[in-house]
Amino acid sequence: MSHISGKDTKPEAIVRKYLFSQGFRYKKHVSNLPGNPDLVLPKYKTVIFVHGCFWHGHTCLRGKSPETNRDFWTKKINRNKQRDLENIDKLKTVGWHPITIWQCEISGKRKERQKMSEVCQKIRSYNVSLIKVTSWMAYTPLPLGQADNPNCNLS
Numbered sequence: 001m002s003h004i005s006g007k008d009t010k011p012e013a014i015v016r017k018y019l020f021s022q023g024f025r026y027k028k029h030v031s032n033l034p035g036n037p038d039l040v041l042p043k044y045k046t047v048i049f050v051h052g053c054f055w056h057g058h059t060c061l062r063g064k065s066p067e068t069n070r071d072f073w074t075k076k077i078n079r080n081k082q083r084d085l086e087n088i089d090k091l092k093t094v095g096w097h098p099i100t101i102w103q104c105e106i107s108g109k110r111k112e113r114q115k116m117s118e119v120c121q122k123i124r125s126y127n128v129s130l131i132k133v134t135s136w137m138a139y140t141p142l143p144l145g146q147a148d149n150p151n152c153n154l155s
């Protein structure tokens, strides 16, 4: 069992390094947000969790409970999963975009590149200034009767 906990774990370092190389800037371990996200990108209203597959109960091979003390581990890991879901919900409610990256998704250079370019694309689509423009366009009704307004006469 690989023990993934504490601050500068390896998968997280991989994610940080990649994002930095793509020009993203972030804050680390922001404790006033639900779940203490590993990375926070305020400009994109995005938070990133880098999860160890074992501790957070991923559906991959690494996420399987060990044979010994199975009940204990299943309970413990289910609790973690439940907490993760709750944190994601809370973050979404207050307008953040949570992204979860699993350890197994970035193990090996090829997988790392593929997953991380996907993640970067996602983050860019959350650019706050772009979102403002779209919501302004979507929600501001056209001024009514403008065509009839003599002050707007173009001729």
Ligand SMILES: [Zn+2]
Binding pocket: 053, 058, 059, 060, 061, 062, 063, 102, 103, 104, 105
């Ligand atoms: Zn996994």
